[in-house]
Amino acid sequence: MELAMEVSFDVTEQEREAILKPLRAYNLSHTGSMPFETVGILLRDPATDEVVGGLYGKISYGWLFIELLSIPDQMRTQGTGTRLMRTAEDLARQKGCTGIWLDTFSFQAPGFYRKLGFTEVGHIIDYPPGHQRHFFQKRLR
Numbered sequence: 001m002e003l004a005m006e007v008s009f010d011v012t013e014q015e016r017e018a019i020l021k022p023l024r025a026y027n028l029s030h031t032g033s034m035p036f037e038t039v040g041i042l043l044r045d046p047a048t049d050e051v052v053g054g055l056y057g058k059i060s061y062g063w064l065f066i067e068l069l070s071i072p073d074q075m076r077t078q079g080t081g082t083r084l085m086r087t088a089e090d091l092a093r094q095k096g097c098t099g100i101w102l103d104t105f106s107f108q109a110p111g112f113y114r115k116l117g118f119t120e121v122g123h124i125i126d127y128p129p130g131h132q133r134h135f136f137q138k139r140l141r
Contacts, residue, residue: 036060037095041087043072043080055084064092066102069109081109085116092140099139106132 008015028034036058043053053075056068066088071081092100102118104110105128110120118136127133 031061034060039064039088039091041084041091043075043084053080055088057088059092059095059097062096062098064088064095064097064100066100069102081112082116089138089140097140099137099141101135101137103133103135106134110134110136 024034037060039055039057039059041055042051044050045052052072053070054068055066055070057064057066059065069081069084071084089100100118101121102113104113113134113136114120116138118138120134121137122135124133
């Protein structure tokens with residue numbers, strides 16, 4: 001049987017899930033159960049209770065993936081990012097994680113993650129053009 005192939009630039013969530021379903025089944029057949037948990041460490045403005053930054057990640061396969069880390073401009077270089085990362089590391093240890101991984105662009109924070117003990121495990125040159133995307137990990141055990 002040959003399947004019809006269609007290119008779409010407007011993929012629905014239902015179509016995305018249809019692509020993921022067989023991939024998840026295949027992965028489960030090789031890894032067993034895949035516990036998946038999201039975590040957020042929120043920075044709130046005390047005057048408005050509005051979330052103004054923070055950290056968002058996912059725990060799976062015994063690793064914490066930090067997907068987002070955002071610090072308000074006026075709070076940069078004041079230790080807020082370090083406190084967020086230390087809180088995430090403590091949380092990952094409490095959850096029994098082997099380590100933490102993340103990615104960042106060359107114009108963002110590779111030096112920051114190196115100072116926190118992360119090791120670069122790869123990068124993509126010219127992504128975005130003229131820059132690099134760096135991938136880091138930090139083993140906790």
